[in-house]
Amino acid sequence: MTTTAATKQKVITPLGSAYTRAVEDFVKAITCPRCEYDVYAVGIALEYFVGSVFMTLAEMGRDVARSEYTHLAMMQLERKEKIVAVNNNKLNQMLQYFYDNGGPIIEPPVDEQKAARIAPRFKAIINEFCDRMDALVTKASAGRIGVREMEKETNAAVLEVYTAMKALYREYELRNAFDDLLSFRTNKD
Secondary structure, three states: OEEOOOOOOEEOOOOHHHHHHHHHHHHHHOOOOOOHHHHHHHHHHHHHHHHHHHHHHHHHOOHHHHHHHHHHHHHHHHHHHHHHHHHHHHHHHHHHHHHHOOOOOOOOOOOHHHHHHHHHHHHHHHHHHHHHHHHHHHHHHOOOOOHHHHHHHHHHHHHHHHHHHHOOOOOHHHHHHHHHHHHHHHOOO
16 A cells, blocks of 8 residues: 555555555655646656556566557656657756846746736645546556557546646646647647
8 A cells, every 4th residue: 555645545556665665755746837847847747647557567567568568668767858858958948048038037927926816726736636547547557448548548647747737837838838838738749
């Protein structure tokens, strides 16, 4: 029995501490975004978490399932690296703007007050995602769903998270960053 960091509920899963640690690391790594770089940080943490889940399932699997879960984990790593590359490019653009314009203070599009108002719903989205992943991991580790079903359900859960988070914002920069995350998740290349 493990406790998820997001909901403090007991979850029975044979994945044990590796899964619990992955959930805790994921929840600790994210904050309510105030700028596009924060959005990409959420994407990086989420893709890393999903990859950790797939690797943990791979370690439990036999032959074909082990190979398929390992492949899925590697796909997550590739997505994460694409997000890191886009984030680094955006940061470099911001630095160039900073230097070209004499070092002005660049305020995030979302101020602290708005972030505080959004934070409870943001946390609820994360909690719902963690609950959904708990259920999927329990089913997958018990053999009640196969690798393809786990992949399909996980993909749907991640897309729903990105879409729900995007709906919290009106700011173009953040909405555009969430669109990037959605694009990385839906494109197979």
